[in-house]
Amino acid sequence: MANEYADIEDINGNVIGQLDLSTMRVLAPNPRVDEAVEKGEPIYMRKKGARIATILTPDKPKSRRSK
Numbered sequence: 001m002a003n004e005y006a007d008i009e010d011i012n013g014n015v016i017g018q019l020d021l022s023t024m025r026v027l028a029p030n031p032r033v034d035e036a037v038e039k040g041e042p043i044y045m046r047k048k049g050a051r052i053a054t055i056l057t058p059d060k061p062k063s064r065r066s067k
Helices: 031-039
Strands: 005-009 015-020 044-047
Touching: 015 031
Parallel strands: none
Antiparallel strands: 005 015, 005 044
């Protein structure tokens, strides 16, 4: 069984890493992906040949509601 992979793109469409779709893990430690997540920048996943990318991180951190 072959693993499927998707490119991880930044907001400008630059490929900054790859994602293993069977485990949902980033392949090889990638400082650019870590940096984008820490800064709260949106990053996207695009499967090979797909026209639409799926967002992996939210545009804005969700605020926690207090009970």
